[in-house]
């Protein structure tokens with residue numbers, strides 16, 4: 286018999302107003318699947334659940350399974366990330382992380398490492414007060430995201446013909462999924478990103494679990510950051526809206542609370 290009532294821990298990614306005072310919530314469950322659920326009446330002043338359903342909140346949800354979409358009956362706050370929400374600059378980075386999580390997660394398909402990575406990255410952003418460390422946390426998140434979702438690029442042989450690679454000239458082609466040898470490059474001219482052997486070495490070390498991204502010298506990650514932005518954007522198949530806002534914030538030196546209006550516009 287179908288169990289209609291169930292509970293799950295989840296990270297709220299998005300809360301979209303719907304109809305007269307309702308909300309459609311998009312969340313990542315602790316099992317790593319994307320959940321879309323309806324919270325009826327959650328935007329009314331008398332609602333007991335509305336206050337727990339804002340984006341960037343870890344909650345326990347009690348749900349009722351209905352034909353079209355699960356219905357949220359109760360919500361209990363487990364972690365509110367209030368330090369992030371009170372810091373506009375770090376808040377935009379958290380929204381960037383959550384936009385990618387939403388894009389790379391699937392409804393009904395579990396991926397527990399994705400949930401663990403999400404919390405680790407948001408907590409990393411929350412505990413940091415240094416912008417360079419925050420940027421590293423973002424890069425580390427993107428690289429791990431590619432890994433846990435099966436989009437890690439080919440780094441060891443040519444992605445097309447499997448021949449060995451010339452270590453003096455590495456060419457990365459995003460849409461075929463990794464490094465390409467000089468012979469196969471002819472078919473992909475104009476789309477290749479030339480990357481340094483140092484970056485390839487870092488990526489390989491990371492892939493083999495030998496390097497923590499946060500231990501890298503800061504300068505060595507600029508090239509990788511561009512590569513990771515291009516890769517995650519390509520596989521997501523759309524522009525990452527919060528990236529531009531995050532860069533805009535990075536160019537300003539402000540640390541101020543984010544208003545509800547700002548949060549909805551990200």
Ligand SMILES: [Zn+2]
Nearest residue numbers: 443446466469
């Ligand atoms: Zn080749």
